[in-house]
Every structure is written in C-alpha cells, then in structure tokens.
Amino acid sequence: MLGFQKTREWVYPQSIQGRFMTIRRWTFAALHLFLFAVPWIPVGGHPALLVDIPHRRLFLLGQSFTATDTLFLLLFLLFLAFALFFFTAVFGRVWCGYACPQTVFLESWIRPLELWIEGDRSQRRRRDAGGWTFDRLWRKLAKWSAFLAVSVLLAGAMVSIFSGARPLWTGQASPTAYGFMAVLSLLWFIDFFWFREQFCNYLCPYARFQSALTDDESLLISYDVERGEPRGRGKAAAEAGNCISCNKCVVVCPQGIDIRDGFQLECIQCARCVDACTSVMEPLGHETLVRYSSQAADEGRTVRRIRPRMVVYGGLLTAILASTVVLLLTRVPFEVSVNRVPGSSFVVDADGWTRNTYLLKVTNNGTAEVPVDYEVALEGLTGADVTVESIELLPTETQTVPMIIRLPAEAIDARSVPFDVRITSPQGEVLVAATFLTGASDANR
Numbered sequence: 001m002l003g004f005q006k007t008r009e010w011v012y013p014q015s016i017q018g019r020f021m022t023i024r025r026w027t028f029a030a031l032h033l034f035l036f037a038v039p040w041i042p043v044g045g046h047p048a049l050l051v052d053i054p055h056r057r058l059f060l061l062g063q064s065f066t067a068t069d070t071l072f073l074l075l076f077l078l079f080l081a082f083a084l085f086f087f088t089a090v091f092g093r094v095w096c097g098y099a100c101p102q103t104v105f106l107e108s109w110i111r112p113l114e115l116w117i118e119g120d121r122s123q124r125r126r127r128d129a130g131g132w133t134f135d136r137l138w139r140k141l142a143k144w145s146a147f148l149a150v151s152v153l154l155a156g157a158m159v160s161i162f163s164g165a166r167p168l169w170t171g172q173a174s175p176t177a178y179g180f181m182a183v184l185s186l187l188w189f190i191d192f193f194w195f196r197e198q199f200c201n202y203l204c205p206y207a208r209f210q211s212a213l214t215d216d217e218s219l220l221i222s223y224d225v226e227r228g229e230p231r232g233r234g235k236a237a238a239e240a241g242n243c244i245s246c247n248k249c250v251v252v253c254p255q256g257i258d259i260r261d262g263f264q265l266e267c268i269q270c271a272r273c274v275d276a277c278t279s280v281m282e283p284l285g286h287e288t289l290v291r292y293s294s295q296a297a298d299e300g301r302t303v304r305r306i307r308p309r310m311v312v313y314g315g316l317l318t319a320i321l322a323s324t325v326v327l328l329l330t331r332v333p334f335e336v337s338v339n340r341v342p343g344s345s346f347v348v349d350a351d352g353w354t355r356n357t358y359l360l361k362v363t364n365n366g367t368a369e370v371p372v373d374y375e376v377a378l379e380g381l382t383g384a385d386v387t388v389e390s391i392e393l394l395p396t397e398t399q400t401v402p403m404i405i406r407l408p409a410e411a412i413d414a415r416s417v418p419f420d421v422r423i424t425s426p427q428g429e430v431l432v433a434a435t436f437l438t439g440a441s442d443a444n445r
C-alpha cells in the first residue's frame, strides 16, 4: 500500500485540532519535559537519570546502582513488559498513539514544521505533483534543514541520558558519545525525511504482536457502521446522521488508511480521525461516527470492565512493584567482597602465628558528597589480629586493600575456621562470610 519496495507513496496528513489532539499535545509536552529536563536536573551531585555505561553504573534520583543490582534491572524490564501487556489489554494501542517516540516526535516537531514551511495537505500535494520550481526547492531545503536540526537535538537529548547533558553540550563528552549522537541523528533524519509511517507498518515488532495482547473488549478506534451506513453525500445523509463521505477521517490519517474499512494493523490509534469526524458531525447535530469503542461493544455484546487477563497482569504488576519497593527500602548502598589473594593459602610466621591474606573490596554506592567511614571487624576468629580497621571512601569510590589476618597457635583448633567480616558504616551493616586456613591436621586436635 505504501510502496516500501517500489516507489514511495507519500502520505499527506491534513492538520487537525480537537479534544484528543489537545490531550495528546499535553502528553507529548510532558514526555519532552522528561526527556530534556532529566539529564540536566542534579540530584545528589549527579543527573536525576544517568546511565554511565563505561563505569557500569546507573544514577537514578540520587541513588547509585551497579552491576550487582541487576535484579532491579530485571524487575524494571518485567514491569515494563507487563505494563505494556496490561495497558494494551485495556486501552489497545494507546502507546502507539500517545507515547511512542516515533509518534511523539512526528506530531510535535515534524508535522508542525512541515505545515509551517510547506503549508497544509492540499498545498503540499499540489507542489509535490509539479516540477522542481524555486518555490518548491527552497521550501524542501528549509524543511530538511529544520528536520536535521531537530534530529540532532533529539539525538543529543537521548545521548545525554548516557553521557550527561552538561558534558555533551559543552563539548566535554567522549568521542564515543558524539559518535552515537551522529549515528542517532542520521537515523532520526532518515526517519523524518523518508521513512515515517513505514516504521510502524514494516519494522515495529509491537504492531505485529499487539493482536495477541488485545481481546474483543480492548479499547480501539472504530467506525460506527450501524449509524454511519448507508453513506451518502447530500442533505438526507447529513440529517440522518449517516456518514456524509466527506473523507475528512481519511485525509487526516498519518497512516494513510480509511478507518471505515474496519480494524487495520496500520492503525496506531492516534485518534486524529475521531477529532476529524467530530468536527464534521457535531455541527450537524450528531455524535462522531469514529470513536473509541471495542469489538464487543460494536457487536452489541456486554463489555466486561474486569477480565481475567487484566487481573493476572494487574496482579503481576502489583507484585513486581511491591518487591521493588521492599528491595529498595532494605538496600544497603555499599558493596563488600572478601577474597583470598589468588594462589595463596596460609603461612606460619616465625612467632608461631598463622597468617592468611585476603583482598577486601568496598564500594560506596552512595552519592552524598561526604566521605563515608567503613569500620572492619572480625567475628568467629577469637584472638585474631587484622591489619585493616577502617576504610574511608568518597561517593561512588571503590577501594581494594590487602587484609592480613593472623591467629595465634593456641587459638587454632581446626584445619579451616569459618568466620565473618562485619563492615559497619552510617549507611548500614554488611556481613561477609570467609574461611581462615590453618594447615593444622584435624587428627592432632
């Protein structure tokens, strides 16, 4: 239909105002605010959201997460997946129409720019159908330049989440960050310049599996066949409240489809056609023929407000959310590991004491700009000497120090002695299990 493999068949959606367009614009504004503001707002000395890939660290609202917090990532991904399942089951493709970056950027930047530079649908179509006049050329060049600027801006906003906004926009980020920004800018430009609705129709995996996530009672945008048919053109159709074949729902559609043909995979449920038909039917004293409905409602069946899949998805979402909150509240913001120096076992010193050497690694995951003192204590090794008493760490700092533990001969009564290293700090307490090797024969005890 859209000529992906052959000649590109351009869609020229007409601009439209209406209730749903207004709701969508406010949603788009909120999403833009999130994208552009979050990398700039400092919380605890770091951006409110920073995914620091080189240091394998995530900063979120003053909390720092490392690779050992992968469980949170798993919970987050599970939450996203089930949220998508839940909202698709209830509201259909609400993501596509209101929150997908493709839709948000096209509606917020590209279509308004196109309207401003090239005019509305009929002017654009007429100009494109003609030859390459100076008027057409300068408008195209101006439009593509604006698209390029928007692509760079959006790519920069996205990369800022990974590199930090200030370093990126002041030229202090890594070459890799600028490389990603260049590639992302190019991809957005190709999308805005040429690909557009074809992304939803040919590339987006969500469009493919959404039919498995919805049921007959999920919300969808549909044409009221019962009231709309038979279509007409004259006064009689208008008075009867039938479709007057004005085609307005078709010309505003960014996917280039006719909603009156029934449910189609290409429909992103943007509700432009609802606003269009409302603008036609309301002045005639009738309700819109294109509206939010469901297959069950269209067929005159009762629509159940609560369905099994909603209960299952909702229950899973609640469980994931509750687990995340509990884990966050009980999380200690530092990490400790105690490992024997590779290849080492035990040494009996000249004074008869037995010596084991470990590597004590402590990471401060806190972001508060004050050094934190970590006290080291041994439990289960009576009479032992330890070379490390405390470690002081700055926010996000890691230190690995050798920790020598010595035990007098009279305190040894087994070949290996299990013990714990207790690390205490204002951030909380962590207990790490370890083993002290003595080399003594159990038979001699």
Ligand code: SF4
Residues within 6 Å of the ligand: 221, 249, 252, 253, 254, 255, 256, 257, 258, 259, 266, 267, 268, 269, 270, 271, 272, 273, 274
């Ligand atoms: S049919 Fe209506 S809701 Fe679907 S994509 Fe077109 S304008 Fe949007």
Ligand code: SF4
Residues within 6 Å of the ligand: 223, 228, 242, 243, 244, 245, 246, 247, 248, 249, 250, 260, 276, 277, 280, 289, 290
């Ligand atoms: S906008 Fe409404 S009246 Fe006009 S063609 Fe579409 S369904 Fe019919």
